[in-house]
Amino acid sequence: MTYLLEARELRKQYADKLALRELNLQIAPGEIFCLLGQNGAGKSTTINLFLGFIAPTSGAAFVGGLEVAANPLEIKKHLAYIPENVMLYPHLSGLENLALFSSLAGFKYPESELLAYLTDAGLPTEAVRRRVGTYSKGMRQKVGIAIAVAKHAKVLLLDEPTSGLDPKASNEFSELLRRLSEQGTAVLMATHDIFRAKEVGTRVGIMREGELVDVRPTATLNAQELEQLYLTYMN
C-alpha cells in the first residue's frame, strides 16, 4: 500500500535535547491521524520534518512516496500546512493573502473563487477586503484554512489548527476535514484537543518526550477512555 505520509526510524537530536526518537508512522489516503501530547513532546518537530524545514538526524520522512530530504520542493506540491497561529501579511487583505499564497502554489483563481474559498472557511464576507492587520486570531486561522484548501493538496499537515477558533468554527473545520478525508486527503494533525481528536480522527497517537508511545484507532475507544489513556501516559 502507498502511504501518503511515512516516517521511517525518524530521529531528531538537537545539541542538548532529543526532540524525536525513532518515529515509525504511516498515514494512508483518507486517514486523519491526530498527534496528542504536551508542549515539547515532539509534535511540531514531526510536522517540521515532514515539511522539510528541519533535517532529520537519522531516518527518513516520505510524502507521497518521495523522500522529503531529497525532494524538498517536489513534496511541497503534495502538502498544505496550517500552523497553530496563522500569521499573514498584515498590510494585505484576506483576499490578497489568499491570492498571493495560491499563486505561489501555482493556482491563479478568479476573484469569485477566492471569495468562495474564504467564505467556505467561515470568514465573514465583509472582512475579506479588510487588511489582515485588523483580523482576530480566529479570522486569520480561517484564511489559513482557505489557503490550505485552495491548494488541493493530497496531504494536510496541521499544527493546532483549531487554536483560536470559536466552537462553531471548530465544528465547521472538523466537517471540512471529514470532507477532505472522504476525497482521499491524508491528514496529520497535532493537537491538545482530545475531544476534537476523538471526534474527527481515524487514529490517534500519543507522544511523550519525543517518542510515539501509543497509537489507537479512534473507533476503539470513547472520549473519556482516550482522555484517561492520555493522562496515564502524561503522568
Added chain:
Amino acid sequence: MIQTIAQKEFVSTLRDRRFAVLSGLVLLLLLAATLVGRASYRTLQQERQLAQQTVNDQFRNQPARHPHRVAHYGSFAFRPKSGLSLLDSGVDSFTGSVAYLEAHQQNSINFSQAQQAGSLIRFGEMTVAFVLQLLVPLLIIFLCFGAFTEERETGTLKLLLSQGVTLRQVAWGKIVGYSRAVALVVAPALVLAAALLFTGEEFTGGPDLVARLVLFVVGYAVYFFVFVVGAVVVSAWQASSRAALITLLGFWILGCIILPKATANLGATLYPTITKAQMDAEVHEQAQHGIDGHDPHDQRAEALKAALLKKYGVDSEEKLPVSLAGVQMAAGEEYSAKVYQQHFAALNATYEQQNRLSNWAGLLNPYQAIRPLSMGLAGSDFAHYVHFQQAAEAYRYGLVQRLNGLQASMGHGDKERRLGADTWRELPVFTYQAPSLGWVLPRLLLPVAALLLWAVGLCWLGLRLISKTSVA
C-alpha cells in the same frame, strides 16, 4: 514566483505607514537638496561668469602700457561649475574657484566656499549626493532589516515556503520588491534634477551631460541594490529583527563614517603633503637657479646676453634687434614655470596617492566606491579640479610668454615705451573647456569595478548563504 513575492513586498511596503513617513522625509530632503543645489549652482555660476567677463573686459581695456606691466597686472581664471555639480558638489566647496594669473609665478587656486562659510560645512553639505549616499542607505536598512527575521518571527516564512517556494526565490522577490520601493522614493528627485538640468537656460546640455546623468543614475542604482541585497542577507542570517537592525546600523556607521575617516587619515599619514609655506620656500629657493629677469646683473642673464650678442653678431645690447630684457623675461618665465609645475605636480601626485588609497577602500566599502564615481561623473572631483588648474596655468604661461615676446619685439629701450591699448584686445582671454566623459571614465574604472564586485559578490555569496539559513 519572484514577481509575485516582489509585488507583495512592494504593495506591503507602500501600505506601511513607517515607510510612508520615512520615505516622505527622504523624498522631501532630496527635492529640497535638488532645488537648493540648483539655486546655489545658478548663483555661483552667474557670479563666476560675471566675474570672468569683468576681468576679461578689464584686461582688454587696459590703456597703453608696457607689456611686462600688463603681465604683472595679470588676470583671473574663474572655474565654471559643471552641470551635475548641483547633484554632487564633491570637493568643489573645499578647493578654490579662482586663480590669479600673473607673471613669474603660478598661484594656487583660492576662494573656496569652505573658506567663506562657517565651520558647519565640515559636517558636509545637504546635497543630493549626501542624501543618496548616506540617508537612502539608512532608509533601505529600516525598510529591509526585518525582511526575513519578521517572516521567521511571525511564522509567515513557513507558510510561504510550504507553498513550494525556495528561500532564494523569497530573497530575490524581496530584493526586487524593496528595490522598486526605493526607486519610487529616489526617482522623483532625479527626474526633477534631470528636468532642471535640461530645461534651465544656463545649462549647456548636450550628449555628454546626458551620458553623465545616465551613468550617475545607474551608479546609484547599483549602490542601492548593494544595500538592499546586503540588508536582506543580514536579515536572513540574524536570529531576530533587533539583531539584524543593530548589525546593519553597525555596518552603516563603519562604512559611511568610520572607514572613510580612517582611510583619509591613513592616506594623510602614509603620503603627507607639505605645507603651503614649505612649498613657497622650496619654489623660491629653486627659482633662484633660473634667470632673474628683473636683475640685469644676474650671472645667468649676463650669459644669455652674451649668447644673444653672438647670435646677432653685434657687440652691444643697444645694437640688438630685440629687447634683451624681454628675452631674459621669457627665459626666466620658462624656468620658473617648470619649477612651479614640478612642485604642483608633486603636490597633486601626493593628493592622488591619498585619493587612490580611499578609492581602493571601495573594495571594502561600497560608500567609498560610489563617492569617487559620483564626484567624477558630476565633474566635481579632484581630477576635474586639477584639469582646471592645469588649464589656468597653460593659459597663464602662454599669455605671459606672449607678452614677453611683445616686449622682446620692442627692441632696445623698450622700458621707455608703451604698446597701444589695441594690443591687449588682440590677446586671448581665458575660457575653460571642462573635460569630456571620455576623459573621466578611465579614471573611474576602480570605483566602477568595486561597485560591480560588491553587487555580484553579494548576490553570489549572500544568496548562497540564504539557502542555508534556518526556517524553523
